[in-house]
Amino acid sequence: MLALGACLLASSTGRGQDETTYMSVLSSRKHRLNASDNPVVGLYVSKDRGMTWEHRGWREYIRVFYTEAGPDGILWSACGNGVLRSADGGMTWRISTGWEITEVLKVHVSPTNPETAFGATAYGIIRTTDSGKSWCAMTRGFHRTFTSDLCVDRARPAHILAASEEGVYESEDNGNTWKLGTLRGIVVNVIAQHPLNEREFFAGTEDNGLFRSTNGGKSWHVSKTSLSRMTIYALAFDPSSPSTVFAGTYGSGVYRSVDGGTTWLQKDQGLQILDVHSLVVLQGRPSVVLAGTLNGGLYRSIDGGDHWTFNSQEEAQVWGLSTTRVK
Amino acid sequence: MRILLLSLLLWSSSAFAQDDHGYSARARHLLEVAAGETETSFFSLAAKIHLGRDLPRAYSILDSMERDRSMGGRFYAYTLIGTYLHTRDMLPDSLKRKVREAFRVRMMYRGDTENHWVMYYTGLYLAAQTWPNEDGTRWFNGKTSEENFREAEGWLNHWMTITSTIGQGEFDSPTYMTVFVSPMFVLYEFAQNPLMKTRAQAMLDLLLADFAAEQLDGAYCGGHSRDYPDDIINPLAAPATRVAWLFFGQPKEEKWDEARYRPRNRGSWETVFAALGSYRLPEIIYRMATDRTVPYVHTETKRVRNIIRFGDVRNPPVYKYTYMTADYALGSLQGGILQPIQQHTWDVTFKSEKPNNTLFMLHPFFSGRELAMFFPEEIKFLAGEVDRYHLVYTNPNKWNSSSPFEQTLQHKNALIVLYNILPGEKHPHVDGFFPKSLDERIVDGSGWIFCRAGDTYIAFHPLKPFEWIEEDVNWRLRSHDLKNGAVVEVGSAASHGTFEDFKAAIRSTKLRFDDFDRSLTVEYVTSGGDHLRFTYGGKRLVNNRPVDFRAYRLFNGPFMQADVGSGVITLRYKEKTRTLDFPKGTILGN
Numbered sequence: 001m002l003a004l005g006a007c008l009l010a011s012s013t014g015r016g017q018d019e020t021t022y023m024s025v026l027s028s029r030k031h032r033l034n035a036s037d038n039p040v041v042g043l044y045v046s047k048d049r050g051m052t053w054e055h056r057g058w059r060e061y062i063r064v065f066y067t068e069a070g071p072d073g074i075l076w077s078a079c080g081n082g083v084l085r086s087a088d089g090g091m092t093w094r095i096s097t098g099w100e101i102t103e104v105l106k107v108h109v110s111p112t113n114p115e116t117a118f119g120a121t122a123y124g125i126i127r128t129t130d131s132g133k134s135w136c137a138m139t140r141g142f143h144r145t146f147t148s149d150l151c152v153d154r155a156r157p158a159h160i161l162a163a164s165e166e167g168v169y170e171s172e173d174n175g176n177t178w179k180l181g182t183l184r185g186i187v188v189n190v191i192a193q194h195p196l197n198e199r200e201f202f203a204g205t206e207d208n209g210l211f212r213s214t215n216g217g218k219s220w221h222v223s224k225t226s227l228s229r230m231t232i233y234a235l236a237f238d239p240s241s242p243s244t245v246f247a248g249t250y251g252s253g254v255y256r257s258v259d260g261g262t263t264w265l266q267k268d269q270g271l272q273i274l275d276v277h278s279l280v281v282l283q284g285r286p287s288v289v290l291a292g293t294l295n296g297g298l299y300r301s302i303d304g305g306d307h308w309t310f311n312s313q314e315e316a317q318v319w320g321l322s323t324t325r326v327k
Numbered sequence: 328m329r330i331l332l333l334s335l336l337l338w339s340s341s342a343f344a345q346d347d348h349g350y351s352a353r354a355r356h357l358l359e360v361a362a363g364e365t366e367t368s369f370f371s372l373a374a375k376i377h378l379g380r381d382l383p384r385a386y387s388i389l390d391s392m393e394r395d396r397s398m399g400g401r402f403y404a405y406t407l408i409g410t411y412l413h414t415r416d417m418l419p420d421s422l423k424r425k426v427r428e429a430f431r432v433r434m435m436y437r438g439d440t441e442n443h444w445v446m447y448y449t450g451l452y453l454a455a456q457t458w459p460n461e462d463g464t465r466w467f468n469g470k471t472s473e474e475n476f477r478e479a480e481g482w483l484n485h486w487m488t489i490t491s492t493i494g495q496g497e498f499d500s501p502t503y504m505t506v507f508v509s510p511m512f513v514l515y516e517f518a519q520n521p522l523m524k525t526r527a528q529a530m531l532d533l534l535l536a537d538f539a540a541e542q543l544d545g546a547y548c549g550g551h552s553r554d555y556p557d558d559i560i561n562p563l564a565a566p567a568t569r570v571a572w573l574f575f576g577q578p579k580e581e582k583w584d585e586a587r588y589r590p591r592n593r594g595s596w597e598t599v600f601a602a603l604g605s606y607r608l609p610e611i612i613y614r615m616a617t618d619r620t621v622p623y624v625h626t627e628t629k630r631v632r633n634i635i636r637f638g639d640v641r642n643p644p645v646y647k648y649t650y651m652t653a654d655y656a657l658g659s660l661q662g663g664i665l666q667p668i669q670q671h672t673w674d675v676t677f678k679s680e681k682p683n684n685t686l687f688m689l690h691p692f693f694s695g696r697e698l699a700m701f702f703p704e705e706i707k708f709l710a711g712e713v714d715r716y717h718l719v720y721t722n723p724n725k726w727n728s729s730s731p732f733e734q735t736l737q738h739k740n741a742l743i744v745l746y747n748i749l750p751g752e753k754h755p756h757v758d759g760f761f762p763k764s765l766d767e768r769i770v771d772g773s774g775w776i777f778c779r780a781g782d783t784y785i786a787f788h789p790l791k792p793f794e795w796i797e798e799d800v801n802w803r804l805r806s807h808d809l810k811n812g813a814v815v816e817v818g819s820a821a822s823h824g825t826f827e828d829f830k831a832a833i834r835s836t837k838l839r840f841d842d843f844d845r846s847l848t849v850e851y852v853t854s855g856g857d858h859l860r861f862t863y864g865g866k867r868l869v870n871n872r873p874v875d876f877r878a879y880r881l882f883n884g885p886f887m888q889a890d891v892g893s894g895v896i897t898l899r900y901k902e903k904t905r906t907l908d909f910p911k912g913t914i915l916g917n
Contacts, residue, residue, distance in 0.1 A: 026704075058434035060400060081437045081468075094469025099448070099482040103439065103635070103703045122635040122703040146636035146703070165636045189705075206706060231707060250707050275708065294708055 019283050021046045021290065022067040023053060023298060024077065024320035025313055040297075040316045043067050043077060043090055049282050050290045050300050053312055056090030063103075066278075066320030070109035074131065076117055078104040078320070083119055085132040096132035106149050106320075112157045118175060120147040125162055127175050141178035142169060151191040153216065155198035161217050163188040168203060170217065182220050183211060192235040194260075196242045202261060204232025210247060212261050225264045227255055234321075236279035238287050238304070246289060246305060248276030254291055256305045270308035271299055280321040292318025348613055349576050354602035356581075357573060361599045367392065369406035370596035376414040377603055386422055393422075393429050400435030401443045402506075404450025409513040412453065413603045430454050434467050439702070441497045441632070442506045444482060449510035452479035453517055480523065483514070487526050491533065491894040491909040493642060494629035494881060497666075499537065501547040501558050501565030508534050508570060509597035516604040522912045529907040529914050531606055535574060536898050538567065539616035540625050540886045541649050541658065545571040545578040546684065548676040549649040549658015552629070553669040556719060556726040560760055560800065561683050562676055566595040573598050574608045575616040611917055614900040615886040619653035622822075624739060625884030628891050631665050637700045644891075646876045648737045654678050654819040655783040659742055661876065662734035667701040668713060668720055670729035673742060675817050677783035683762035683800050686778065686785055688813055690746050691754045692730035693721045723754040724803070736861040738869045740822075741853045745790075745812035745863040757811050759787070759804030767826070768802065773834045776804075782820040784829040789813050790840050790849070810844050812863075814851050823854070 023044040041061050044053040063080030070076065077084040082097030083104050097104070103122035110116035118138075119126040124145030125138045139145050146165050153159035162169040162178070168188055170181040187206035194200035203211040203220060209228040211220040222228060227247060234248030246267075247255045253268030254276055268274060273296025282288040287304040290311070297313035361374035367388050375385040392398075393407065411418070411426045418426075437447045455476035463469040470478070497503050508531060515527035541548050546562035558565035563578065572581045629645040645665045649658035659673035674687035698709035710721055719725040732748040746757050761768055767779040778785040791808035816833060823829040832854040839850040847863035860868040867874040881889040882896060889896040894909040898916075905916035 060396065060434040060436060062400075062434055062436045063439075080439060092464075092469065094463060098478050099444075099485070102437070105703055144636060144639065148703075187706075231705075233705065250705070277705070294705075 018047070019049065019323055020069065021050055021280065021282065021321065021323045022069065022075075023290075023292065023313070023318060024064045024067045024278075026063060026065060026317040026319040027061065028295075028313070028316040040313050043075075044313075045090060049284075049288050050298075050311065053298075057084075057086065057093050064319070065105050066107060066322070068107060068109060068322045069324040070114040070117065072114040072131075074109075074114065076107040076109065076132075078107040078119060080104075083107055083117075083126075083128075083132065083135065094132075096128070097126070097135050100137070101126055101135055105147070108150060108152060110152055110157060111154050116174075118150055118152065118160065120150045120162060122146055125150060125160075125175055125178070138171075138175040139178070140176065141171075141180075143180065148188075149190045151193050151201065153198070154193060155216070159216070161191050161201065163191045163203065168217065168220075182213075182217065189231070189233055190235055192237070194242065195237045195239065200260075202235050202245065204235055204247060206231055210261070210264075223261060223264070226266065227264050233275075233277045234279040234292075236281050236289070238281045238289075239283055240281075240285055240287055244281075244287070244304070246279050246281065248279045248291060250275050250294075254279065254289075254305055254308075267301075267305040268308070269306065270301075270310075272296055272310065278318055278321040280323050282323060290321055292321050294318075350574065350608070353573050353576065353581075357569075357598060357602045361596050361602075364596070368596055369410040370599035373410040373413050373603060374596075374599050376410075376417055379417075382417070386419060389418075389422060390425060393425050396433070399438065399443075400433070401438040401447035401450070403433070404435045404454070405446040405510045405513060406450075408450050408453045408457065409510075409600050412457065412513070412517045413600070427458060430458070431465055431467055441486070441495070442503050445486060445507055445510050448479040448482045448486075449514050451475050452483060452523075453513065455479060456517075456519055480520075483523070484526070487530055487909055488894065489630075489642075490530070491889075491896060491907070492881070492892050494627065494645070494891075495534075495537075496552065496630050496632045496642065498552045498627075498629040498645070499541065499547060499549070499647070500551050500553045501562060501567040502554050504534065504538060504547070505566040505570060505595060505597035509600050512600040512604050512606055515606050516600075525912050525914060526909065528606065529909060529912075532609060532612065532898070532905070532907055532914065533896055535570070535608060536612045536615060536887060536896075537627075537882075538570065539575065539612050540882075540884060541651065541656065542567075542571050542575065542577070542616055543619070543651065543656050543676055544678050545575070546676050547571075548651070548656035548674070550647055550660035550673055551671040552632070552645075552666040554671045554727055555669065559671050559674075559687075559726050560685065560762070562685055563682070566597065569595065569598050570601075571616070573601060575613060577617065609898075609905055609917060611898050611900045611903050611905050614903075615898065618900070619651065621885075622650065622652040622739075623885045625649045625651060625882075625886070626879055627883075628879045628881050632667065632701055634700050635703060637696060644876070644879070646879050650737070650739045652740075652819060652821070654781070654821065655785075655817055657737065657740055657742060657815070657817050659735045659737045659744075662730075662744070664697055664700070664729045664731050666729055667698055668729070669727045671727055672729070672733060673735055673737070673744060675783075675785055675815065677780045677785075679764065679780050679783075681762075681764035681780075683764045684780065686759070686761055686765075686787070688744055688757060688759040688804070689726070689728045690730035690733050690748060690757050691723050691725050691728045692732065693728075693753065697729070697731075721753075723756070724758070726758075726760060734861075734863055736859060736867040736869075736874065738853070738857055738859055739855070740817045741851065741857065741859060742815045743812065743849050743851060743859060743861045744815070745847065745849065745861065746810070747847055747863045748809040748811070750809060752809075755809055756805055756807045759789075759793075759806075759813070761802040761804060763800055763802065769830075771830065771834070774838075775830075775833055777826070777830050777833070779826050784818045784820075784823060784826055786816045786818075786829070786833040787813055788815075788838060790843055810847060812840075812843075812849065814838055814840075814849060816851075816853055818854065829854075 067077040075086040085096040106120040149163040167183040190204040210223040231250035238244035253274040273293040275294040278292035289301040298311040299308040300311040364371040518524040545568040627647040630642040655677040695706040699706040776787040790812040793806040796803040837852040898905040
């Protein structure tokens with residue numbers, strides 16, 4: 001199995017694969033925040049390219065932000081209660097963290113070692129090296145610790161980039177120590193690595209649009225396009241066409257670039273809600289793209305983002321999307 | 328063993344420590360009324376079962392509530408286990424098994440506020456203690472009984488330590504104090520570890536003493552971390568009043584069906600767990616709450632809720648000042664964003680037989696960035712979301728707000744509040760709440776607004792032009808200048824004689840703010856002769872000496888003393904003392 005997080009992608013482009021997609025639904029405008037009777041929140045799984053979804057795990061509101069499967073099949077959920085771990089496809093779960101760790105916004109499994117996973121939390125980066133038996137806070141070198149995303153460099157797995165309110169923090173030693181690197185003074189929401197060109201990274205920011213690095217994150221240049229002042233929440237690459245990149249924005253829907261991020265076009269036809277917080281591109285041609293919105297549920301496109309149709313989770317906050325392929 | 332014996336000794340003595348002061352009768356009355364509630368809650372259910380009222384129906388309700396998913400996990404966790412532990416001897420075995428099963432089949436969200444975690448971890452602690460030695464398949468979170476117990480114990484100890492050293496985060500909340508004390512009643516009652524039991528008792532003493540020192544006839548006075556508008560403009564409607572009534576006997580009569588006395592939320596029956604339990608208020612705290620013969624200043628240090636971004640300090644200090652008399656209290660926080668959403672920075676609260684016995688002013692501020700300091704969700708998304716649940720967050724007419732453009736200086740019965748609102752702010756005005764229940768409200772030619780409520784007199788001097796807007800229960804003083812503020816002095820018949828005497832005394836005070844738009848400075852010499860000079864963003868001077876917030880202790884006043892960081896809180900009343908020593912886990916004294 002091969003996991004696909006925001007920054008990890010298979011090179012295979014065939015359709016003959018069993019692809020599982022995970023949708024993390026935080027809450028829904030239809031229901032009270034704290035109620036535990038919300039029928040649309042939690043983790044949903046699709047095995048038919050996002051057409052239909054099956055709920056897994058807890059029905060109760062647990063503030064699930066993002067879920068990802070590791071290459072060993074372990075499911076990891078980033079939640080308000082900490083990091084939840086499931087070894088049986090989401091049927092049963094264990095909260096793998098203690099009281100010290102809370103409000104985990106992302107969790108990503110190491111591309112080289114499924115026992116190692118990292119979490120981006122409101123209180124900094126956390127790491128497990130024993131598949132969730134224990135977690136450690138990895139905040140040495142941070143000034144302010146809030147992180148919303150991280151990306152483990154596939155070319156050099158000890159090299160990790162973290163999205164923070166102060167810019168991009170970098171670690172060269174597997175998260176043991178950090179320093180504030182680039183994009184200083186800019187609130188960075190999301191970081192993703194290009195699926196083929198490992199030197200290439202993208203960073204979506206709160207108020208400064210999209211940045212791109214072609215030298216492994218050493219320096220960044222702003223995307224001087226219509227995205228330049230936008231709020232970017234999500235980034236996704238098309239596994240079948242690696243020069244195609246999608247960006248999810250606050251207020252402007254989805255943008256697509258077919259030239260590796262040089263030029264962008266708004267793709268919002270059919271989107272009733274333009275606050276897009278999560279994106280994933282599924283395998284095959286034509287590309288199926290899923291867009292999770294804030295308070296508008298899940299949208300699905302079967303033509304690479306040209307047209308969107310509402311799929312499910314009415315008025316819900318689809319906070320996270322990820323996919324896993326079995327070869 | 329020494330701690331065990333000491334704890335048991337203290338526990339047994341505490342049960343008899345209180346001269347009843349009518350407590351037993353009120354507790355019985357509370358249980359009777361709660362048991363008769365038609366709206367179901369675990370509290371009313373516990374009261375019903377305890378009193379043996381219509382048990383088959385009560386069991387049926389418990390069965391359905393145990394399966395009810397509409398209640399958030401942390402509320403459910405401690406109320407379910409609290410109800411279970413208080414009533415288990417009367418429950419059929421089938422229902423006992425269902426309650427146990429609830430802790431397996433239902434995920435309980437821990438929540439994201441201090442009170443949430445107190446409820447969640449109290450529930451988890453007691454559940455793990457009740458059903459020990461069970462593996463992870465028997466628990467909703469996949470952890471063993473031992474793991475759950477240790478985690479809950481770890482956090483509860485952590486919370487008690489920070490609360491007793493740097494102060495509570497959700498401090499002094501008329502709405503939320505019940506969901507801090509209620510879990511502690513249950514923890515005190517059922518914790519088998521004597522040290523935890525003693526610490527729970529010490530927390531109850533601390534929370535109730537904290538309230539006692541700043542309560543007036545059942546109203547939680549002065550600044551609050553969090554409160555709802557309905558409770559802010561009608562202090563005796565807040566759930567804290569039920570705590571005051573039960574333990575302090577104030578207000579004297581609980582008129583259960585009068586709107587004025589009913590909590591905003593009919594479900595606020597948390598004190599039922601007190602009435603069912605054995606905790607008794609120490610006499611010293613009762614005296615602190617009820618003796619107002621000598622006016623006093625009481626100061627506190629609290630802490631800001633965890634700042635997770637856009638701030639360099641996790642829990643900056645909050646400095647709280649309250650001046651308490653037999654007739655009124657004037658209290659304030661220093662201003663600024665100290666808590667998100669529901670802050671109440673200052674007020675005058677006065678003793679009255681009428682509702683809405685308070686007066687205050689605020690700037691109605693909101694921003695996604697403010698919320699993002701405290702919540703991890705997306706900045707631009709947060710304000711709308713908070714509005715969904717708190718309904719008024721972005722409302723220009725709201726009566727609770729933390730504003731970065733508000734600062735205060737208080738000295739005894741006088742207060743200066745200043746505003747320096749940035750141009751372009753969404754709500755460019757300040758609002759004052761003047762209740763219609765005031766006996767008199769006079770706009771004086773001197774520029775002062777004189778108010779009288781019984782024997783309490785309030786002088787309020789706006790710094791800028793204003794308009795009156797009539798509303799249901801109040802007059803809203805609205806002023807549109809961005810550089811703004813007011814000077815407030817409060818008096819009473821005891822201190823100033825007649826209302827006319829008070830007005831004359833205030834008219835003769837010296838108030839200077841003629842260059843305010845440039846200097847943002849106000850000077851005021853009170854009717855008592857104290858000289859206050861306050862510059863927004865600058866110095867706070869009282870009688871030419873700067874106010875040094877860094878010198879604030881955790882508690883300082885005639886009734887409570889503690890140093891920041893010590894964890895040792897001393898309660899005093901005349902010759903009596905009681906010392907809550909959290910590091911040692913002991914309670915010494917009466």
